[in-house]
Amino acid sequence: MNNLQSRKTLIALAITFASVTAPFGTSAASVPVSTSLAQLPSDRAIGNPEVVATFTGAMPTGVTVTETGRIFVNFPRWGDDVPFTVAEIKNGKAVAYPDAAVNKADNARPGEHFLSVQSVVADGQGKLWVLDTAAPGFSKPVEGGAKLVAIDLQSNKIVKTIVLHSDVILPATYINDVRFDYRVGKAGVAYITDSSLSGTGGIIIVDLDSGKAMRRLTGDRSTSPEKGFVPVVEGETLLQRHPDGTTAPFSVASDGIALSADGKTLYYCPLSGRHLYAISTELLRDPTITEAQLSAAVQDLGEKGASDGLESDANGAVYAGDYERNAIRKMDKDGTWQTIAHGPQILWPDTLSVGHDGYLYFTVNQLHRQPGFHQGKDMRQKPYSLLRIKIDAAPVSTH
Numbered sequence: 001m002n003n004l005q006s007r008k009t010l011i012a013l014a015i016t017f018a019s020v021t022a023p024f025g026t027s028a029a030s031v032p033v034s035t036s037l038a039q040l041p042s043d044r045a046i047g048n049p050e051v052v053a054t055f056t057g058a059m060p061t062g063v064t065v066t067e068t069g070r071i072f073v074n075f076p077r078w079g080d081d082v083p084f085t086v087a088e089i090k091n092g093k094a095v096a097y098p099d100a101a102v103n104k105a106d107n108a109r110p111g112e113h114f115l116s117v118q119s120v121v122a123d124g125q126g127k128l129w130v131l132d133t134a135a136p137g138f139s140k141p142v143e144g145g146a147k148l149v150a151i152d153l154q155s156n157k158i159v160k161t162i163v164l165h166s167d168v169i170l171p172a173t174y175i176n177d178v179r180f181d182y183r184v185g186k187a188g189v190a191y192i193t194d195s196s197l198s199g200t201g202g203i204i205i206v207d208l209d210s211g212k213a214m215r216r217l218t219g220d221r222s223t224s225p226e227k228g229f230v231p232v233v234e235g236e237t238l239l240q241r242h243p244d245g246t247t248a249p250f251s252v253a254s255d256g257i258a259l260s261a262d263g264k265t266l267y268y269c270p271l272s273g274r275h276l277y278a279i280s281t282e283l284l285r286d287p288t289i290t291e292a293q294l295s296a297a298v299q300d301l302g303e304k305g306a307s308d309g310l311e312s313d314a315n316g317a318v319y320a321g322d323y324e325r326n327a328i329r330k331m332d333k334d335g336t337w338q339t340i341a342h343g344p345q346i347l348w349p350d351t352l353s354v355g356h357d358g359y360l361y362f363t364v365n366q367l368h369r370q371p372g373f374h375q376g377k378d379m380r381q382k383p384y385s386l387l388r389i390k391i392d393a394a395p396v397s398t399h
Helices: 003-021 281-285 291-297
Strands: 050-055 063-065 071-074 086-090 093-096 117-122 127-132 147-152 157-163 175-181 189-194 202-207 213-216 239-241 247-249 254-259 265-270 275-280 299-303 310-312 318-322 327-331 337-342 349-354 359-364 384-390
Touching (some): 050 071, 117 175, 127 175, 189 254, 202 281, 254 318, 265 281, 275 281, 275 291, 281 291, 327 349, 337 384
Antiparallel strands (some): 086 093, 117 127, 127 147, 147 157, 175 189, 189 202, 202 213, 239 247, 254 265, 275 299, 327 337
16 A cells, blocks of 8 residues: 555544544533443442441540440540540440530540540550540640540449649640550550641650650651642542631641550551551660760651551551541551451541440541531531451550
């Protein structure tokens, strides 16, 4: 075929293609088709999460499962109507725990009442620990109100209260989550993340015998919002969007926390970031180790996704929520990540808890749909949920 014939053939093919795909006088986009959007391939779900409970009132954050299978949740006072900030799930419903009276906020007696609880953790030794931020609406913590409270699960009575004072509770501190280890010290220690929204993050270590506490890694890169982090949730950049049209970044410091099975490593992460960090608990507890030395010992374990909650199991795995991908992820002992749950219903996975029944429990609370992110309009759709997924692993022992 000569050049002239080749050109004529190509022109003929082009005219034929144009007439098939878009008839004269129309655009390709306007050609009617018989296939609907619902018939097209879509994002696949991963795993088989089960619904444990739903909530039609305030949004939950924390969850924990005891060694006997009792389930507790909490509702921080962020702006919703919160009649009780700690609850036990009974017959699928949230019931004030240990009673309604202690759940009634009273700033005149901040050490005796729950003001705004962010986390609840069962220690596997017959106690439920309550972490009270004393910072309703992310306000400055009420003096004498930030505390750890232990409740005996047999008597359902408060047996210990450790009030955290201004040496570790800064004006912008927001204590977020906690893990316990009874293998060190006279009565064990607690590790707490400070997830300040407007101040400086850090890790707080509490001696459960004396009640003394100290801050470590305050303002460290590992406990601070990740520089340049721009989260995208449900296809939209997550920003604080005010009613007047102005915006501000959503920057939250150290949040998720988990303890290794042997208690020697603490895992943690800022909420505003995608990296997982680890530090030796022995170094963390040693007051003779300088902040510079401690910072140098922090391990950056790489990206895991953007997480609110973290958890670990007795086999050495670490679990993380991924609120950008509607997912729960798992890091094996060799450092390999895999997604174990993913689906459109996992709208902001918050706290994670491994139960003694071999399930990983997690709250789903649509945090990103709150009014503060949508110019004052509440985009949340009730109910919120508590889900679980089978992992065939036991929780980390505290003793």
